[in-house]
Amino acid sequence: MKFRAEIDVMPLKALLDPQGKAVTGSMKNLGLPEIQNVRIGKHITLEIEADTKDAATTKVDEACKKLLANQIMEFYEFELFEN
């Protein structure tokens, strides 16, 4: 079966996010001071071939740990959809 994974990789909440801070500042200059606390991470989509949803979950988790997220500075979460 083919699954589609939607993965979010975000900077840990305890860490500063300088890119997000810069964008929060720009919002004010653009006339959108209502917008606060911008945080910027990665959104990753991928396709995976696996026998079961559980097997796909294990593989995607492995991909996140090995390559997609740096767990010292980031956390990840994902959802799997049957394609």
Place this chain on the structure above:
Amino acid sequence: MKFRAEIDVMPLKALLDPQGKAVTGSMKNLGLPEIQNVRIGKHITLEIEADTKDAATTKVDEACKKLLANQIMEFYEFELFEN
């Protein structure tokens, strides 16, 4: 009311995504050849103060158009949650 927006900004499907292509290649080297078609974009979270959900939607849409997404190369979608 305070809302939280979860925004995804992704490269347009018609465009090549060289970063995603590189990661797809690396998956094979990591022993995960089941993973294909990786595409990498941005995930942005922010907080917004607005009277209604409709007003918040308009503001977040404006922020995406003006600053967060480059509509020539990217598309965006978002969801709003009441905080």
